[in-house]
Each structure stands twice: as C-alpha cells, then as structure tokens.
Amino acid sequence: MPARVIALGQAAAGDDGVAFAVLERLRARGVPPGVELLRAAEDFALVPLLETPATVVIVDAVLQNPPGRVLELTPEDLASAGHRAVSTHGVGICQAIELARTLTPAQSAASIRIVAVTISRPRRYVQRLSPAVAAAVPAAVERVLALVGG
Amino acid sequence: MTAKTRNIRVDYLARVEGEGALHVKIRGDKVTDVQLRIFEPPRFFEALLRGRAFTEAPDITARICGICPIAYQMSAVHAMEDALSVRVDGQLRALRRLLYCGEWIESHALHVYMLHAPDFLGYPDAIRMAKDHREAVQRGLQLKKAGNDVVTLLGGREIHPISVRVGGFYRVPTCAELRPLAERLQWARDAALETVRWVGGFSFPDFEYDYEFVALCHPDEYPFNEGRIRSSHGLDTTAREYDTHFIEHHVQHSNALHSTIRGGGAYCVGPLARYALNFERLSPLAKDAARAAGLAASCRNPFKSIIVRAVEMLWACDEALRIIGAYEPPQLACVEVQPRAAIGYACTEAPRGLLYHRYRLDADGTIVDAKIVPPTSQNQKMIEDDLTRFVAARLDLAHEQLTLQCEQAIRNYDPCISCATHFLTLRVDRQ
Numbered sequence: 001m002p003a004r005v006i007a008l009g010q011a012a013a014g015d016d017g018v019a020f021a022v023l024e025r026l027r028a029r030g031v032p033p034g035v036e037l038l039r040a041a042e043d044f045a046l047v048p049l050l051e052t053p054a055t056v057v058i059v060d061a062v063l064q065n066p067p068g069r070v071l072e073l074t075p076e077d078l079a080s081a082g083h084r085a086v087s088t089h090g091v092g093i094c095q096a097i098e099l100a101r102t103l104t105p106a107q108s109a110a111s112i113r114i115v116a117v118t119i120s121r122p123r124r125y126v127q128r129l130s131p132a133v134a135a136a137v138p139a140a141v142e143r144v145l146a147l148v149g150g
Numbered sequence: 151m152t153a154k155t156r157n158i159r160v161d162y163l164a165r166v167e168g169e170g171a172l173h174v175k176i177r178g179d180k181v182t183d184v185q186l187r188i189f190e191p192p193r194f195f196e197a198l199l200r201g202r203a204f205t206e207a208p209d210i211t212a213r214i215c216g217i218c219p220i221a222y223q224m225s226a227v228h229a230m231e232d233a234l235s236v237r238v239d240g241q242l243r244a245l246r247r248l249l250y251c252g253e254w255i256e257s258h259a260l261h262v263y264m265l266h267a268p269d270f271l272g273y274p275d276a277i278r279m280a281k282d283h284r285e286a287v288q289r290g291l292q293l294k295k296a297g298n299d300v301v302t303l304l305g306g307r308e309i310h311p312i313s314v315r316v317g318g319f320y321r322v323p324t325c326a327e328l329r330p331l332a333e334r335l336q337w338a339r340d341a342a343l344e345t346v347r348w349v350g351g352f353s354f355p356d357f358e359y360d361y362e363f364v365a366l367c368h369p370d371e372y373p374f375n376e377g378r379i380r381s382s383h384g385l386d387t388t389a390r391e392y393d394t395h396f397i398e399h400h401v402q403h404s405n406a407l408h409s410t411i412r413g414g415g416a417y418c419v420g421p422l423a424r425y426a427l428n429f430e431r432l433s434p435l436a437k438d439a440a441r442a443a444g445l446a447a448s449c450r451n452p453f454k455s456i457i458v459r460a461v462e463m464l465w466a467c468d469e470a471l472r473i474i475g476a477y478e479p480p481q482l483a484c485v486e487v488q489p490r491a492a493i494g495y496a497c498t499e500a501p502r503g504l505l506y507h508r509y510r511l512d513a514d515g516t517i518v519d520a521k522i523v524p525p526t527s528q529n530q531k532m533i534e535d536d537l538t539r540f541v542a543a544r545l546d547l548a549h550e551q552l553t554l555q556c557e558q559a560i561r562n563y564d565p566c567i568s569c570a571t572h573f574l575t576l577r578v579d580r581q
Contacts, residue, residue, distance in 0.1 A: 012213065012310075041309045042216065044260070045298070047291055095277060102280045103288055125213070 002034040002054035003148035004109070006046065008093065009061055014126040015119035015133040019059040022115070022140045029141065032150045043096045050100035056109040057147050058093060059140065061133075064118040068132035070139045072147075073114040115143045172560060173403075174541055184537045186530050186560070188404040199520040204230050204489060204511050205316055211507070211522065212310045215566060217260065220253035220301065221500030223314040224375055225507040225522075230316040232389070233494025233511055236487050241480040242318045243375075244473045245304060249314070250374040250498075251470035252300025255338065256308075257501035258421075258463040259297060261564045262345060263290025266456050269558040270352040286348060289341050293463065296338035300470060303331055318484030325477060332474045339467035343439055346460040350443030355555065357540055358450040361532070362414065363423035366499050372431040372465060373424065375498045380427055381417065382448075389495040392506050398523065409528040416531035419503030420563065421458040422449055433472075436465035452536060452562040459564075489515025500525050502564050526565045533563055 005026065011017035023037055031037065036054070040046045050056060062071070062078075079094040093114065100108045117136050129137070144150075171187040195214055199207060207226040212219035224246060231238060238246070263286065264276040273279035280287040298308040303323055305311020313320045364385065368377035379387050379395075387395050398407040411417050426448035429437070440461045449458055491513045497506050503525030510518040540559050544552055 041298075041307065044264070044291065044294060045308070048295070095275075099277050099280060099287070102277060103284055103291075 001032075001149045002052075003057060004036045004038060004049065004052055004054045005031075005057045005059065005144055005148065006038045006040050006049055007059045008040050008043070008046065010122075012125055012127055013122035014124070014128065015067065015117075015130050016061050016122045017127070018061050018117045018119065018129055018133050018137065018140070021129060021134070021137050022059045022117075022144065025137055025141045026144060031145070032148060035148050035150070043092055046093065046096040047100045047103070050097060050109050050112070051104050051107045052109050053107075054109065055111045055148065056113070057144050058112065058114045059144060060093060060114065060116055061119045062116040063121055065120065066132070067119045067130065068136040069118040070136050070143055071114075071116045071118065072143055073116055075112055075114065078114055078116075113147050115140055115147070170404075170565075172537070172556065174537060174556065176541065176545065179545055181538050181542045184534045184541070185403040186534050186537075188406045188530070196520045196522055199509075199517045202517050204233075204509065204515040204517060207507075207509065207517065207520075208314050208316065209310075209312065212314075214522070214524070216309050217257050217566060218253055218500050218502065219310050220249055220305070220314075221498060221505050222507075222522075223311065224250060224498040225496050225500075225505045226509075227314060227316050228375055228496035228498060229389075229494040229507040229509050230511075231487070231494070232496055233492040233509060234316075234487055234490060235492075236317055236485060238318055238485060241478060242322070242484070244477070245319065245322060246314075247371075247374050248470055248473045249301065249304045249311075251466040251473070252297045252304065254297070254466040254501050255342075255463055255470075256294045256297025256301065257564075258459040258466075259290050259293035259345075261501075261561075262349060262456055262459050262463070263287060263293070265564070266459075266558075266561050267349065267352075269554075269561060270349075270354075270456070289344065293338055293341050293345070296334050296341075296467075299331060299334055303327060315484055317487040318480075318482070320483060322479055322483045324479060328474045328477055332471060335467050335470050335474070339435075339464065339471065342460065342464035342467050343435070346439040346443050346457065346464055349456045349460050350445075352456065354451060354453045355540075356451075357453060357543075359452075359536070359539065361418040361422070361450060362411065362416075363426045364411075364417045364419050364504060364528075365423040365427045366497060366504065367427050368431065370431070372428050372469070373499050375496075379497055379504070381411070382423075382426055383414075385411065389497040389506065392495060392497065392523075393508070393521075396506075396523070396528075398527075404530060406527045406530060407523075408531045409523060410531060416535050417528065418532045419525045419528050420455070421462055421501075421503075422452065422455050423503060424499060425449060425458045425461065432461070432465050433468040435468055436461050439464055452559065455562050455564075489513070502526060502566055503528065524566070526563070529563050529565065533560055533565065536562075 007019035007023040009019040075097045173185045175183040208223040211222035211226045302308045306313040363382040366373035366377035367380040429447040493510045506523040508521040
C-alpha cells in the first residue's frame with residue numbers, strides 16, 4: 001500500500017537520532033513497493049510532507065522513562081498523553097500535523113501514525129545511540145513494517 | 151493586590167527561540183526593574199573549541215543554532231581567514247553571500263509569518279492564524295522552504311550544513327544545479343514583495359526610541375560578511391577593534407552575557423540597525439517596497455521590525471537571483487590555507503544581527519581560545535530598556551493587554567536564546 005515513513009530527530013544528540021537508525025534499518029532490509037522513506041530536517045519541514053494520500057508513519061524519539069520502549073501513537077495520543085517530543089523551536093509534531101490539517105484539510109494524510117522510541121533527555125553531543133535505545137530499533141522497524149503492510 | 155500594588159505573571163512566552171523568562175517589577179506608577187532572565191545553562195561552546203583544529207570551527211559553531219548555522223559558519227571562516235591572511239574572493243565570495251541569502255530568507259520567513267504576525271493579527275499562534283489566513287501561512291512556509299533550498303544546495307543539507315570550510319567550500323554547485331533554484335527564488339521574490347505589502351498593513355503601537363544602531367557597513371553592498379562596524383551615534387571601527395569598543399558584563403539574572411558600548415550603554419543590532427545604516431545599499435525593488443510600506447530610510451519603532459525583516463527578505467531574494475545570474479563555477483572550490491600562530495577576528499550579519507568571533511591559534515592551527523558574541527546577547531539590555539520605557543507609558547492598560555504587548559515587544563527582536571545560551575517565560579510583578 002502507498003505509505004510514507006518520515007524520520008525526525010537530531011543525530012548529533014545521541015538517542016534523539018533513533019529515528020534515523022530505524023530508517024537506515026528499513027532501507028537495508030527493504031520495504032514493500034510504494035513505501036517512501038524520508039527524513040524531515042525539522043518540524044516545519046514535516047508540514048508539506050503530510051500532504052499525501054498515502055498512509056504516513058512518523059518515527060521519532062519521545063522523552064519518557066524508561067528509555068528503549070517502542071510506542072505506537074496517534075497524533076491525538078501524542079497531544080494528550082503527555083509524551084513530549086524533542087523540539088527546540090516550540091513547534092512539535094502535533095503542531096505540524098495540526099498546521100498541515102488546517103492548511104490543506106482535503107489533501108493531508110488521513111492516516112497518520114507515530115512510532116516513537118522512548119529516550120532520556122539528550123544532554124551532550126554524541127553521535128551514537130545508548131545500548132537501551134539501540135536495542136529498541138529492531139522492534140521499532142517491525143512496528144513500522146506492520147503499519148505499512150510489510 | 152492593592153490600588154498601588156499589582157502582580158502580573160505569565161509563566162510561558164511562546165514563539166521565541168530558547169528558554170528564559172521576563173520579570174517586570176512595578177511599584178505604584180514606576181517600573182522599578184526589568185529582567186530578561188535567561189536560565190538556559192551555559193553551553194560552553196567557547197571552551198569546547200579549545201584544543202580543536204581551526205578547520206573544525208565552522209562545523210562546531212554551526213551547532214550553536216538550527217536556525218542560523220550559516221551565520222556561525224561565516225563568522226568562523228572569516229575569523230580564521232583573518233588570522234591566516236587568506237582572502238576568499240570572486241565566485242567563492244559570491245557563493246558565501248548566496249548561502250547567507252538562503253539563511254536570511256528562511257529565518258526571516260519563520261519569524262515574520264510563524265512567530266511575529268500572530269501578534270499583530272490577534273492570534274495566539276500561527277496554527278490558529280492559519281484558520282483565517284491560510285494563504286498567508288502557506289506563503290510563509292513556501293518562502294521558508296525557498297530559503298532552506300538555497301542552504302541545502304550550497305551547504306549540503308538544510309540544517310547544520312556541511313560544505314562550508316575555511317578557504318571556501320568542499321563542493322561548489324554547477325550552473326545547472328542553480329537553475330531550478332533561480333525559478334523558485336523568482337517565485338519567492340514575488341512572495342516576499344507581497345509579504346512587505348501584507349505586514350505594512352498591520353497596526354503598530356506608537357513607540358519610538360533613538361536607538362544606537364550597530365551594524366556592518368560596506369561601501370557597495372548590503373552587509374553580510376564584510377564591512378566596518380558602524381553605529382548611528384558615530385562609532386566607526388573594525389572587527390579587530392571589537393573588544394575595545396564593546397564590553398561584556400555578567401548579570402546575575404542571565405546566563406548570557408550582556409553587552410554595552412564602552413563609555414555608553416545598550417545598543418541595538420539586527421534588521422532595524424542594518425536597515426538604518428545601509429538603506430542606500432538595498433536593491434531598488436527593496437527600497438521602493440519599503441517606501442510603499444510607509445518606511446523612511448530609518449525606522450525607530452521596533453514593532454515595525456516585521457516590515458524591515460520582510461524588506462530584507464525581499465532584498466535577499468533579489469541578491470540571490472543577481473548572484474545566480476552572474477555565476478560561473480570557480481576552478482577550485484577553496485583556496486589553500488596554511489596554519490600559523492595568529493589571532494583572527496570577524497563580524498558577520500546573522501539574521502538577528504552582528505555576530506562576532508575571535509580565535510587565537512597556535513602554530514599548527516590548534517584553537518587556543520575563542521570568543522563568540524551572538525546578536526541576542528548584545529540585544530538583551532536593549533530589550534530590557536525597551537520594556538522599561540514601553541511598560542511605563544502603558545500602566546493604564548488592562549493586565550492581559552499589557553502582558554501581550556510585553557511579549558510582542560520581546561518578539562520584536564526575534565530573540566534566539568538558544569544562541570545566547572533556550573525558552574522564555576514572562577512574569578510581570580506589580581507591587
């Protein structure tokens with residue numbers, strides 16, 4: 001089925017780059033036809049990427065203990081359950097989705113799911129994942145594939 | 151709370167970059183204290199740079215900010231080139247200006263449309279504004295994307311670019327790669343012109359001040375990377391003399407150092423300063439648009455900075471198209487650079503204003519020490535001074551309206567607290 005997997009994060013902030021590790025694992029493993037694998041450099045860049053008839057799966061890190069759990073959320077879950085996405089500019093995934101749905105209600109993806117990996121707050125410049133978060137990557141890959149028909 | 155004692159407290163000010171707070175104390179009919187409290191822990195970039203190779207400075211300092219990494223890269227490479235007596239000229243110089251155009255377009259579009267315009271149109275944020283102003287918000291996002299496209303093509307990626315190096319670039323674009331960018335920039339120039347008209351129609355509080363504006367001034371160009379440091383009150387100096395004329399102070403309520411002019415006080419850097427000191431170097435299109443939007447050659451109402459940013463965005467589109475039109479790929483992507491023991495200085499014009507870097511290198515090019523003064527640090531005291539004057543003249547305003555206007559007055563400066571050290575909370579305490 002047509003689907004768009006979008007990874008968000010910051011590779012230089014350790015575990016905040018977990019979505020990119022998930023994306024690379026998906027790329028290496030191969031995805032079903034019609035599935036795009038994309039990165040969004042920042043949350044505003046997410047807005048035009050949500051303008052698609054395809055199913056959208058956003059992969060990101062969320063601040064929650066313990067680190068290394070894989071969650072499947074709807075945008076509404078993310079907004080209401082107190083999961084906090086890592087954002088430096090006061091605009092997060094929820095706001096980007098709301099903005100896309102406000103601007104182009106008819107064209108925005110009808111189905112948006114978020115596969116989130118829980119992490120602790122990044123504290124320093126490090127370009128690798130912690131063992132607990134790295135161990136969660138295979139499970140996150142399986143969750144994404146289940147959502148895109150893989 | 152009594153007739154003479156009022157407490158106003160807002161715990162969260164949105165639509166700024168980074169984390170901080172504002173506390174205004176009012177006793178009776180006097181504003182007794184204004185503190186822009188930046189409590190973001192220091193990030194120690196200057197210490198991080200010590201012991202690193204001079205070639206690493208552009209990539210390390212770009213990490214200071216996700217919105218204006220080019221500014222940090224440009225100040226870093228020019229300071230290193232100053233230390234090592236290297237001159238980057240011709241098309242490489244022009245490409246650096248083109249890269250800076252991209253950053254100004256994306257940064258100004260973000261602030262004008264997503265952060266500042268909701269203040270003038272009475273919305274709490276851009277999402278609520280988008281319900282009634284869909285076309286404008288889409289235009290803002292597309293303008294931001296046009297700027298990001300420039301940075302992506304020249305810098306290798308849109309955030310924290312990787313192709314800038316001391317002496318030039320790791321890779322330069324082909325003419326064929328620039329062609330589609332020119333098409334997008336032609337659209338962006340029209341959109342920027344529409345932006346100037348749009349924001350020129352907003353209502354602005356009646357508030358002006360004789361600011362000491364400080365900006366780079368170049369004889370032929372609206373400034374990016376070169377020029378003398380001049381002020382509206384007569385200062386005329388160079389980056390090498392920056393530390394002689396500007397003093398940094400630690401204040402207890404901020405983790406970002408304040409700056410003042412030696413023997414003077416607060417000063418203002420950023421779009422208003424650049425515009426006032428360089429109006430004649432704007433393109434005819436940008437000048438005409440500014441006049442049509444009601445601006446004179448200098449603007450001393452900080453609330454109208456939204457118009458000036460739109461004018462600068464228009465100029466940046468114009469300048470980018472001019473550079474692309476004259477582009478011939480250089481033979482080499484960079485000039486050779488040999489390390490030596492030296493000190494290098496540079497100021498460039500970040501979207502938010504003058505950005506100073508100084509590096510001392512040892513003989514093999516290792517950084518011995520570094521000093522970085524971001525524009526938001528320099529504007530902190532002026533923001534506090536603005537608030538003192540602004541609140542004093544509006545004590546009769548209703549609590550909510552005054553609080554909203556205080557937040558708006560802070561956003562006039564598009565503060566990047568992440569750069570200065572992250573998020574703003576506003577508290578107005580009336581006693």
